[in-house]
Amino acid sequence: MEHLAGTARECNALQQALALAKWVGPGRPVTAKGVLRRADLPEAGQVLGVAMPQSVRSTADVPALQRPWTAAVAAGLLSVSDGRAVSGPTLADGDAVLEAWLRALAAVLAVTFDGDEPDVLEIGRLVLTALAAEPAPDLQKIINQSSYEVYDAFHRGFGDRDPAEAALELMAAFGAVDRQRRITPLGRWALTSLRDSPDTQSELEGICQLKITLRYVQPQCLRRVLVPSSATLGDLHDIIQIAFNWDGDHLHAFKVGRRQYGDPYFDAEHDEDKITLGAVFAVFAKRLSYIYDFGDSWMHDITLEKVIEPDPDTAYPVCSGGRGDAPVEDVGPENPQWTPFDQAEINTQLAHLASGAHDVEALLRDDIEVIVTDAYGEHEQMTAFLTVLDEEIKFPVPATLLGEPVVVTKLVEDDATVELRAHCRAKRATGLMSFADLEFLPGTVEAWLHSAYLVYLGRPPVATAPPADWDHLAQWRS
Structure with missing residues (x-):
């Protein structure tokens, strides 16, 4: 040799x-x-x-x-x-x-x-x-x-x-x-x-310093992120969403050479979760592009600046710098709005992503999407939640309210507040309680669907993983 x-x-x-x-x-x-x-x-x-x-x-x-x-x-x-x-x-x-x-x-x-x-x-x-x-x-x-x-x-x-x-x-x-x-x-x-x-082929190994620039935006809006070479393009999608404060409601795609990568669920040409940054950058591709929202076409230019040795005291990914406010999506060019660059907040969310909690929330949001499909407006969506939860949860089920044990016998919809309430039995009292205020045994279907409900309301989830061998609302998927 x-x-x-x-x-x-x-x-x-x-x-x-x-x-x-x-x-x-x-x-x-x-x-x-x-x-x-x-x-x-x-x-x-x-x-x-x-x-x-x-x-x-x-x-x-x-x-x-x-x-x-x-x-x-x-x-x-x-x-x-x-x-x-x-x-x-x-x-x-x-x-x-x-x-x-x-x-x-x-x-x-x-x-x-x-x-x-x-x-x-x-x-x-x-x-x-x-x-x-x-x-x-x-x-x-x-x-x-x-x-x-x-x-x-x-x-x-x-x-x-x-x-x-x-x-x-x-x-x-x-x-x-x-x-x-x-x-x-x-x-x-x-x-x-x-x-x-x-x-x-042998892949690049180390931490990739990426400069991500939002094209056609002035003043210039860019973010520098440090990402392990073992991360996939799908992981990079999640990082970009956080770095530019996108809400993830639109389609996206990466362009590497003449090949396009994205979410295969939406008929992407190639699966973004099956190729790592190390593989993308190993041979010759030092630049790639990322488009978010095929209507407004937010174009991002991604450049590999260098590969560094990992710092054992640093949890990756991390935003190492940037400048420029990011545009708020879906507000129209007549009244543009901007999200100030906040490196500390970005890194808080990236740490949340690295912990795996982001994956859980992604699964929860996927289940929420199944539940509220074809439901328009808050009242219809709440009715959809009630219909699915009534079928999936086998009442009565044990729960706790402010640390006190209760038994939930059924759920009802409160039209006035547009929320779900739970019929509960307890030693001291029996009556209607806010479904959101309850806690369920971890690892159960009711705990997972309760967390989906919390995420729907804009609150942090409680469940840390879906139930083992659960079908994720298979019968409700079209």
Whole structure:
């Protein structure tokens, strides 16, 4: 492995990435997209011996410069945040070099073929598979026989140029192919790694510092959060909801490359709970977007600024900073309202999320939604609660009121106050009590549905977990 690591370190692609990182040094300004400014391109081109075209708008116009920059960022040789690029640590030894090399290869595949992660990794695998065969088969034929997404990514944006030729040049720059265009030992190692599915690729490990910026909002509204790499996109959705004070009543989706992740219950293309941040950011995706409310389209840009070691004294996730008030949703542009940035309150709610209580509330809200489906207005919704609770709770049931034992025999709806009341028997008195004021034995159906009722009223729940083997109102779900 040491020999392979040495080959990876000395390949032209990483040598150019190292040269760029050395040139950047303690820091240089970058654009909002995290690439070099147009004014700095000629100097960077001189460092790499790259001639600049007469008309250059951005780094993307100079592939010979864009690819080393992309490789440097992916390999960790450059760190980009707050509008500046800073030289990172030099390449380590052994497996760490190979992992950095593979990340850089995947990142450059992505900018070369402009595809989604699984598609560009499949292109890399197919190219190396063809080179490893004896005799080498027709690469174009192999690509044509793959999926449409891979075929489309392979051919997109090349014009008259042969994409197979571009792929071979890329592999040669990374030392996966020799001058005779035969696969090298490093290329065979890469092929073995790429044969694993993208979901089983090595993931980033640590705490991801994310900058989340709400697009099109002025003054700028952003939040910085520290999130474990083991968190899923579904977890990140919950964090964003808290950080920007959204109420979660609308649909949402993440965009990673050309792939969309969301809640499969609402027919999302890919399940947000089945991919971690470590997997998303491991190879090349340093940015992704999140949209909340497909009507008002609140767009969030999410950037991975750096990965840090976890602090054993810190409970994650945590909001480490931010600025700007967040807009209040559903109030209309004519009378905008704003929620002031309150870092302490955000972290209080994130701690609540980390404790697992948020998961319980999510389950409770799901059951509440089942109960009040097709019920309009407070009176209809209270009637719906009464109907479901009468069926699900097997009266009489024991409870306590202010610490005193009672037996609840049935529930009734109070039309005047629009709340549920309970017929109770007790040693000292018998009569109607507020259902909300009662307490039930933990772990029972009545305790869980009582907590759902409390959440419906806007109060904190009492139950800490649903009853074991309970069907969660299965008969009431349409």
